[in-house]
Amino acid sequence: MSGVVKLQDVSKTINGKRIIDSLSFEVNSGEVFGFLGPNGAGKTTTIRMIVGLIGLSSGDITISGYSIKENFVKAISQVGAIVENPEMYKFMSGYQNLMQFARMSKGVNKEKVDEVVELVGLTDRIHDKVKTYSLGMRQRLGLAQSLLHDPKVLILDEPTNGLDPAGIREIRDHLRMLAKEKDMAIIVSSHLLSEMEMMCDRIGIIQAGRLIDVQRVRDFVNGAENSYQLEVSPKDEALLVAQQLFPTIKMSLTDNGIAGQLKKDDIPLLVNEFVSKEINIYGIKEISKTLEDRFLEVTDKKGEVTHA
Amino acid sequence: MLNLIKNEWIKLFKRTGTFVMIGLIILLLTFVGIIIRSQENPDRGTGSENWEEQLQTEINNREQELKDIQNAPQSMIDSYQRDIAINKYRIEHNLSPHQDYSVWGFVYDASNIIQFAGLFVIIVAAGIVASEFNWGTIKLLLIRPISRGKILVAKYITVILFALLMLIISFAYSSLVGVILFGTPETTAPHLNYYNGTITEQNMGVHLIILYSLKSINMLMLATMAFMISAVFRNSSLAIGLSIFLMFAGGQLTAMLAQKFEWAKYILFANTELMQYIEGVPLIEGMTLAFSVMVLVVYFIIFQFLAHYVFHKRDVAA
Numbered sequence: 014m015s016g017v018v019k020l021q022d023v024s025k026t027i028n029g030k031r032i033i034d035s036l037s038f039e040v041n042s043g044e045v046f047g048f049l050g051p052n053g054a055g056k057t058t059t060i061r062m063i064v065g066l067i068g069l070s071s072g073d074i075t076i077s078g079y080s081i082k083e084n085f086v087k088a089i090s091q092v093g094a095i096v097e098n099p100e101m102y103k104f105m106s107g108y109q110n111l112m113q114f115a116r117m118s119k120g121v122n123k124e125k126v127d128e129v130v131e132l133v134g135l136t137d138r139i140h141d142k143v144k145t146y147s148l149g150m151r152q153r154l155g156l157a158q159s160l161l162h163d164p165k166v167l168i169l170d171e172p173t174n175g176l177d178p179a180g181i182r183e184i185r186d187h188l189r190m191l192a193k194e195k196d197m198a199i200i201v202s203s204h205l206l207s208e209m210e211m212m213c214d215r216i217g218i219i220q221a222g223r224l225i226d227v228q229r230v231r232d233f234v235n236g237a238e239n240s241y242q243l244e245v246s247p248k249d250e251a252l253l254v255a256q257q258l259f260p261t262i263k264m265s266l267t268d269n270g271i272a273g274q275l276k277k278d279d280i281p282l283l284v285n286e287f288v289s290k291e292i293n294i295y296g297i298k299e300i301s302k303t304l305e306d307r308f309l310e311v312t313d314k315k316g317e318v319t320h321a
Numbered sequence: 322m323l324n325l326i327k328n329e330w331i332k333l334f335k336r337t338g339t340f341v342m343i344g345l346i347i348l349l350l351t352f353v354g355i356i357i358r359s360q361e362n363p364d365r366g367t368g369s370e371n372w373e374e375q376l377q378t379e380i381n382n383r384e385q386e387l388k389d390i391q392n393a394p395q396s397m398i399d400s401y402q403r404d405i406a407i408n409k410y411r412i413e414h415n416l417s418p419h420q421d422y423s424v425w426g427f428v429y430d431a432s433n434i435i436q437f438a439g440l441f442v443i444i445v446a447a448g449i450v451a452s453e454f455n456w457g458t459i460k461l462l463l464i465r466p467i468s469r470g471k472i473l474v475a476k477y478i479t480v481i482l483f484a485l486l487m488l489i490i491s492f493a494y495s496s497l498v499g500v501i502l503f504g505t506p507e508t509t510a511p512h513l514n515y516y517n518g519t520i521t522e523q524n525m526g527v528h529l530i531i532l533y534s535l536k537s538i539n540m541l542m543l544a545t546m547a548f549m550i551s552a553v554f555r556n557s558s559l560a561i562g563l564s565i566f567l568m569f570a571g572g573q574l575t576a577m578l579a580q581k582f583e584w585a586k587y588i589l590f591a592n593t594e595l596m597q598y599i600e601g602v603p604l605i606e607g608m609t610l611a612f613s614v615m616v617l618v619v620y621f622i623i624f625q626f627l628a629h630y631v632f633h634k635r636d637v638a639a
């Protein structure tokens with residue numbers, strides 16, 4: 014486990030506008046890193062810089078120790094990527110497209126091409142012209158293209174865009190498999206938050222060009238206090254009791270009881286108190302926060318995020 | 322590099338447009354051949370018995386005119402002198418100017434097809450970089466372990482190879498049409514070159530190949546310019562439009578400027594017609610073959626430098 018991809022203080026200014034601001038993070042081999050942020054946060058811009066499509070205004074990016082600025086060819090030879098939509102030559106077949114890219118990397122033979130085609134499940138249609146492909150099929154072809162040369166780093170900008178649920182699941186399984194078995198470092202950006210939760214080991218949240226948080230997925234989801242709903246009566250009295258017990262926690266009345274952002278350990282204390290004050294307890298429900306809630310909370314940009 | 326060129330070549334020939342271009346050239350050559358054939362004057366040979374007398378009168382006329390127009394432009398004087406010299410040479414060496422129209426004549430006339438082929442080469446040159454941006458494929462192309470410079474060189478070489486193919490097709494096919502429609506002559510008179518007051522004989526086949534090569538220099542430079550515009554502005558319509566406009570108007574505009582200004586000789590189009598040094602008179606006095614070649618090389622380097630410089634630095638956010 015070592016940082017294969019390293020971003021150090023990366024900034025990008027276009028037309029005087031600071032689009033990426035001092036971004037630093039590392040991605041290790043064998044992990045899937047999720048790159049999360051609302052529309053226009055700068056995910057695609059960052060990915061473009063990592064693969065050398067656009068220059069850096071300041072800072073540096075290294076891949077396996079090679080700087081993308083100084084040693085582009087060495088650095089990029091370790092990378093497979095899809096940047097936004099994987100546009101292909103529409104007038105050629107999927108196979109001919111892959112052969113184009115195969116010729117541009119060392120040591121990619123026809124067997125390897127066939128193997129990758131099989132992996133992404135395009136064997137049946139690979140000899141049809143790309144213009145006859147559906148969006149999902151193009152996405153698969155894009156993935157195939159990025160895997161041809163057995164890269165150490167895989168970078169996918171919204172790879173599940175346009176895939177059906179089965180396809181999304183397939184990609185997710187592929188990515189997990191590639192990270193574990195081939196020890197790849199994988200960077201994925203996506204709007205489908207629920208999916209990031211299932212696919213990624215770590216998640217970095219970017220907003221307005223700044224990285225505001227990097228956390229392990231599990232910590233991330235559990236990081237916040239969950240809220241609990243208690244079905245109790247009489248509820249007004251219960252609220253008073255609860256507020257006396259936990260003066261710092263905000264509690265509120267609901268239709269049939271009270272609710273509040275309690276910690277797990279608070280629950281037995283509260284129950285004991287209710288029992289001693291002869292308040293009836295009918296049920297206790299934990300409302301756990303999803304990544305999506307957390308994400309919205311952190312970015313605080315509710316209206317702009319595409320929901321899963 | 323070979324693989325890159327192969328890739329470009331495949332991309333070029335997977336598109337129907339390319340075949341349409343080749344088809345149009347073949348169609349046009351066939352058409353021109355048939356027209357010339359149907360208009361061919363069977364009496365071409367009349368007066369060929371006393372051609373020597375005719376030439377002598379022409380010479381006399383020209384010499385008389387030369388005396389009359391003392392202060393005519395130098396180019397006019399030069400061209401009269403050229404006529405006189407060639408006609409004298411013909412009489413001395415018994416070379417009749419009246420030749421039956423044959424395959425050679427046709428290939429010579431058909432050399433104007435190069436302008437037409439040039440049109441297509443410009444279209445290809447203008448599209449080869451810009452299309453990758455339009456298709457969005459530039460993103461996948463530039464994230465390979467190959468420097469941008471190499472990719473651009475491979476694309477340029479592909480343009481040159483395509484130009485070569487168009488020339489070979491034009492030359493070979495017009496020869497074929499020529500042989501079929503007009504036949505081969507028993508004896509082929511040599512071509513007469515006039516340069517700097519001396520006359521040299523040249524084998525007709527060799528002459529035609531030189532003619533084709535020199536005529537294609539214009540096309541080569543325009544294609545290079547279109548390629549540069551396409552790489553710099555990522556816009557193929559601009560590259561095509563400007564290049565084709567200059568292809569048709571560049572020569573005339575330069576000739577107009579050349580009458581007034583000495584510096585017109587540094588304009589690209591004053592130097593693309595290298596034929597002027599072999600069978601004609603230079604546009605501006607004092608221009609030499611070496612001068613023109615130098616100017617062409619300088620333009621070539623500027624075009625290539627601009628293309629590479631911008632393409633290398635470009636942020637690809639297509």
Ligand SMILES: Nc1ncnc2c1ncn2[C@@H]1O[C@H](COP(=O)(O)OP(=O)(O)OP(=O)(O)O)[C@@H](O)[C@H]1O
Pocket residue numbers: 027028032050051052053054055056057058059638
């Ligand atoms: N070429 C450009 N010129 C000016 N501004 C740009 C350019 N490219 C991107 N931007 C700006 O940079 C910001 C980040 O864009 P980017 O495409 O990286 O966002 P993103 O996170 O990928 O968004 P999305 O989720 O919609 O894909 C946006 O505000 C965008 O307007």
Ligand SMILES: [Mg+2]
Pocket residue numbers: 056057058097170
């Ligand atoms: Mg994006």
